[in-house]
Amino acid sequence: MTAPPARRMRWLPGRWPADAAGRRNMALLVQLRWIAIAGQVATILFVHFAMDIRLPLPSMLVVPCIATAMNIGSLMVLRRRTDITHAELFLALLFDVFALTTQLYLSGGATNPFVSLYLVQVALGAVLLHRWSVWGIVAVSTLCTAMLAFVYRPLDLSETLEGHLFDLHIVGTWICITMIAVLLVLFMTRVTRNLQQREHYLAELRQQAVEEEHIVRMGLLASGAAHELGTPLAQLAVVLGDWRHMLEIKAHPALVEEVGEMEAAVKRCKTILTGILMSAGEARGEAPQVTNVRDFIDNIARDWRIANPGMPLRCDFGPHEYPRIIADPVIRQAVTNLLDNAREAGATYINMMVSRDSQWLHIAVRDNGRGFDAAMLADVGKPYRSSKGKQGGGLGLFLVVNVVRKLGGRVDASNGAEGGAMILLRLPLATLALEEANDDG
Known part of the structure; x- marks a missing residue:
């Protein structure tokens, strides 16, 4: 490896x-x-x-x-x-x-x-x-x-x-x-x-030490849950594969369609668990993926559109030359969390904007949802601070802030002039770019 x-x-x-x-x-x-x-x-x-x-x-x-x-x-x-x-x-x-x-x-x-x-x-x-x-x-x-x-x-x-x-x-x-x-x-x-x-x-x-300790506990819990769920999901995949070949199922097109939907759901669950294990550093036998910024963002948007059909997501790229980067799964998960948060906040469309300067890669997620209240803006990135009013909410943005901070970047939150919210990720190119990383290594 x-x-x-x-x-x-x-x-x-x-x-x-x-x-x-x-x-x-x-x-x-x-x-x-x-x-x-x-x-x-x-x-x-x-x-x-x-x-x-x-x-x-x-x-x-x-x-x-x-x-x-x-x-x-x-x-x-x-x-x-x-x-x-x-x-x-x-x-x-x-x-x-x-x-x-x-x-x-x-x-x-x-x-x-x-x-x-x-x-x-x-x-x-x-x-x-x-x-x-x-x-x-x-x-x-x-x-x-x-x-x-x-x-x-x-x-x-x-x-x-x-x-x-x-x-x-x-x-x-x-x-x-x-x-x-x-x-x-x-x-x-x-x-x-x-x-x-x-x-x-x-x-x-x-x-910061308290928050990182909290992240470690959450990571251990998520990693353990991922391992525990892997076996029953594999069993479900085998059972659904057997059902697809049963004559009783083949005779009913509606059942064939439902089995296909169940297989797709199980496959998505396995993909999510794989992402959790990769983020925890437990993936085995896989080399880090090298890609460019545009393909990396496009792949994130494509997968999110598949998982959220009917939800408009637009990607805009600034007129820049983007370097080749190491596609870290934690960055993919952070951006996905922001898109999920925007959807759960009541947005009817989401716009993802990407640009760069000499030192930073900027990824902004903007929506037309409820936006943040003043108290939420003051506590952006704190655990269990959520504008969605759900028990246990706020962990998605909390994880995003800490992932970006670990990479040497920062997260800024604001409300749009016409409503909605915008989260801006600033990631250092010295950390992400393949050329810089190779020089340091």
């Missing part, structure tokens, strides 16, 4: 990847560092020129330049990679601690009111880092603060400011506390938003 080519699985567009947390946190540190660079330069220039406190300008301006180079390097890393390690976040915060220590050493040490900015680094570490790393930031910040109490370059005050050092310290403390409050609010707001997005993403993953 020929094994089917390997398929590429992917997340739905717009999903928030779990490994993006480190990258987003590093981006926040880069933004805060830009704020710190601007604040340092403005403060240094204001204090030196406006307040006439003589600072070592060349040495102090070197630190913002190094921080700028650090930010540019961090941005280049963020563009090339999708994740940032915990160690890299720790080193980035450690760099900010040493940069702050250097500036404080050059501007009065522990007597500088801006020494309280160490608390910002500790707060960032408490949110972003693991326990051992947080205590590392605490230890380094504490040691640096202690060192600055003994080793620092004193401020060179002008004669007019000599007697107002305490007043300057009070004003500086007020400015420092205001800066700490503003920075923490800005940062914590962004972190909270990131955490909310992550929780939403994890909630979706949990919901």
